[in-house]
Amino acid sequence: MTATRPICVRCGTPLPEGHPPGRPCPRCLFDAGLGASAPPEGAGVSGSVEASAPPSPESIAPLFPALEILGVIGQGGMGVVYRARQKELGREVALKLLWARAAAHPALEERFLREARTLARLNHPNIVAVHDFGRTGEHLYLVQELVEGTNMRQALRQGRIEPGSALSVVTQVCAGLQYAHEEGVVHRDIKPENILIDGQGRVKIADFGLAKLLEPEGPRERLTQAGEAMGTPQYMAPEQLERPLAVDHRADIYSLGVVFYELLTGELPLGRFAPPSRKVEIDVRLDGVVLKALEKEPELRYQRASEVRTEVENIVNHPEAAPAAEPKKRSALFWIAVVAIPLFLVFLVCAAMIALYTGARVEGPEQVEAVPIESGK
Amino acid sequence: MATSGLPGGFATTRWSLIASLHGGDPRASRAALEELCAAAWYPLYAYARRRGLAVEDARDATQGFFVDLLERGDLARADRERGRFRSFLLAAFQHFLAKRAAAEGAQKRGGGRTILSLDFARAEELYGIEPADEASPEGLYQAAWARGLLDRVVATLGAEYDARDKGELFRALEGELAGDSTPRSELARRLGTSEGAVKVAAHRLRSRYRELLRQAILDTLADPAELEDELSALFEAVGGRRAETP
Numbered sequence: 371m372t373a374t375r376p377i378c379v380r381c382g383t384p385l386p387e388g389h390p391p392g393r394p395c396p397r398c399l400f401d402a403g404l405g406a407s408a409p410p411e412g413a414g415v416s417g418s419v420e421a422s423a424p425p426s427p428e429s430i431a432p433l434f435p436a437l438e439i440l441g442v443i444g445q446g447g448m449g450v451v452y453r454a455r456q457k458e459l460g461r462e463v464a465l466k467l468l469w470a471r472a473a474a475h476p477a478l479e480e481r482f483l484r485e486a487r488t489l490a491r492l493n494h495p496n497i498v499a500v501h502d503f504g505r506t507g508e509h510l511y512l513v514q515e516l517v518e519g520t521n522m523r524q525a526l527r528q529g530r531i532e533p534g535s536a537l538s539v540v541t542q543v544c545a546g547l548q549y550a551h552e553e554g555v556v557h558r559d560i561k562p563e564n565i566l567i568d569g570q571g572r573v574k575i576a577d578f579g580l581a582k583l584l585e586p587e588g589p590r591e592r593l594t595q596a597g598e599a600m601g602t603p604q605y606m607a608p609e610q611l612e613r614p615l616a617v618d619h620r621a622d623i624y625s626l627g628v629v630f631y632e633l634l635t636g637e638l639p640l641g642r643f644a645p646p647s648r649k650v651e652i653d654v655r656l657d658g659v660v661l662k663a664l665e666k667e668p669e670l671r672y673q674r675a676s677e678v679r680t681e682v683e684n685i686v687n688h689p690e691a692a693p694a695a696e697p698k699k700r701s702a703l704f705w706i707a708v709v710a711i712p713l714f715l716v717f718l719v720c721a722a723m724i725a726l727y728t729g730a731r732v733e734g735p736e737q738v739e740a741v742p743i744e745s746g747k
Numbered sequence: 748m749a750t751s752g753l754p755g756g757f758a759t760t761r762w763s764l765i766a767s768l769h770g771g772d773p774r775a776s777r778a779a780l781e782e783l784c785a786a787a788w789y790p791l792y793a794y795a796r797r798r799g800l801a802v803e804d805a806r807d808a809t810q811g812f813f814v815d816l817l818e819r820g821d822l823a824r825a826d827r828e829r830g831r832f833r834s835f836l837l838a839a840f841q842h843f844l845a846k847r848a849a850a851e852g853a854q855k856r857g858g859g860r861t862i863l864s865l866d867f868a869r870a871e872e873l874y875g876i877e878p879a880d881e882a883s884p885e886g887l888y889q890a891a892w893a894r895g896l897l898d899r900v901v902a903t904l905g906a907e908y909d910a911r912d913k914g915e916l917f918r919a920l921e922g923e924l925a926g927d928s929t930p931r932s933e934l935a936r937r938l939g940t941s942e943g944a945v946k947v948a949a950h951r952l953r954s955r956y957r958e959l960l961r962q963a964i965l966d967t968l969a970d971p972a973e974l975e976d977e978l979s980a981l982f983e984a985v986g987g988r989r990a991e992t993p
Contacts, residue, residue: 379922379929386894387876390921398925399897400982402953403960404975604930 377611379603427452430467433506437465437513453516456501463501464517468510482510489578492553496546498566498576517574522562522629526636533652536633537682539565542573543626544679550578551619551675558617560625561605562632604628604638608666620668623675627663639664655685784813786899790891791840792870793877797884798844806867812843831977832967833892837885889984896981900959907955916948923949924956 376385378395385395394402427439430452437454440462444451449468456463468482486503489512493499502513522539525531531539543565550557557564557578566574603611607624610617631639634646634656645657659681665671672678788809795805816839877887901924908917919938922928927949931942938945964977 380925386878388873389894392918393901393921394925394928396894396897396985397982397987399901399960400893400978400985400987402925403957403964404978404982604933 382603425450425467430509433509434465434511437463439465454513456513462516464498464514466512466514468512479505479510486512488553488555492550492555492578494546494549496542496573496575497550497578498574500578514576515574517566517568517576519566519568521576522565522567522633525567526562526632531633533634533650535571536630537656537686538571539567539573539633540626540630541679541682543575543629544675544682546573546575547619547622547626547675548679550575551622556617556619557622557625558610559605560622560629562629565629604640607668609668618668619675620671620673623663623671623673623678624665624668626675626678627660627671630660630663634660653685653689655690656682659685783816786895787836787892788813789870789873790888790895791836792867793874793891794837794840794884794888795844796874797877797882797887802867802871806870808844808847809867811847812840815843830969831973833889833977837888886984889980890986893981893984896963897960900956900963903963904952904956904959917952920945920949920952924953926953 376389376391377383378385378398379392380394380398383395383397385391389395393399427441431437431439434454436457438457440453440455442450443453443464449466452465452467454463454465455461483503483505486500490500490503498517499515500512501515504511522531543560547557547560555578557575559577560575564576566576568574605625605628607617607621610621610624628639631637631643631646634652635649637643637649639660645654646652646660647654647657659678662670663672663678672681791812792805792809795808796802800808877891882890901921905914905917905921908914916938919934923934931945934945934949935942961974961978964981965971965974968974968977
């Protein structure tokens, strides 16, 4: 086994040797053809993601007698999310149905139930709470806290996020991550889509651990319909791309770094990217925080999400005029050094030459005349 | 089933290829054999290797099998009644290997004679990178068949795009064949177009891919009604797992 194997762009599992990189893996390719012409009537979530409409609220209602299904909130690589009401409590919740093929995977189901139990234990203001989970019919499902608001992706689409808001989001994400990491849970798919913001500006991390939960356990046990299950390449730490099964919480810190960069600049830190302060007017000390979170080697990154939070809060609480103004100062000096000084020297040399040339006949005071003579040259 | 609309790979069904083998026209037979080989020989070779045949022996057996197909009347009875071409071919090969083993000592059929230039060096290379797990010879055959089929389908699709001077678009969107993988905004930027245009282009690419895939599989089936089953079988051959209907 080589350390780096290209992975399927769709499901994230390693590609067979010799498979063209960039092309989805054979499983995903066949899966895309399955049921394409005849999606089974009322068979629930099956077939390819885009080919089938999500099951209607009416069709799944019988599966969840304790819930009143109110409508579809969204649909993604992992499944469909419905708005629902718990009849007993009168509380509105988000019901997440995972794609059926995931449910047909016995080992996966077992692991899903095991991991979901851990997730249901997570209790933190910055993490979307899991109220219930299980299997019904062919579906694995999660009943989660309903967050009324938007996600960071939508917010980013609507326009640049104010640096102040970006910092508030990041510190809240750090708080949620730190708590989960202490509980031994790694998110593995931190990205703007999974960061929700409610009406009060409170941040909640969604789909905690779902990436791991839906991830194949071994090379013989692979999942095809999970879609984004293994993380989202643009936000994944280098080690997560190489050894998806062996990452620790520091992979989340890298992903947080990518999100941080994107929140500040509106761009992804791809290739040789510029520090954020080169792109937007922010405290240059933030560059150091973002870059350290984005270190390729996990050992060089922040080791705890709380460290990122502390540094950001320090910067927010101790604004320093000097560092913020530094780039401008430096650039003024730069222009002085590059343009003004040589110009001045040229002027001096010319003036000296003219002085020498004319000096034989004219005395010092006539030097003023050097100016029109020089410009005439 | 209409296949005329498909340039390249699947102009003829596999079953009609078998028929042309015995059609009497030697040139047509030869062409049919070569097309048949292109699709089938590596999976059969891998099967023989996984069965424990040494490199030389597997090479010999694969050549010999195709000699048989061409020269003997073995396949005369290979009509469409036999169902799936994939299964039929493996059964025929297994039969051939059994006969060959029985004829141990006598000159092996096909031995020493080369009728097709099969790139066995390349085959052994491919076999060398097959996962050395517990896959049975049959499992390996099915997987190699399935992957070969996909390779041809994607190559045909790529050729179609190339023919319309859209090769670049195809390569940019190849990752989206099985569904959205890369953010549309990213693709739009790469292609210098709008997200809406990317969405439409990816949708078209996927529709065409599915069409070609299903057609390629239909070509190997006697009964078109078996399409979904065969698709599932291939999906499982490459490690996929379908939802069981309760």
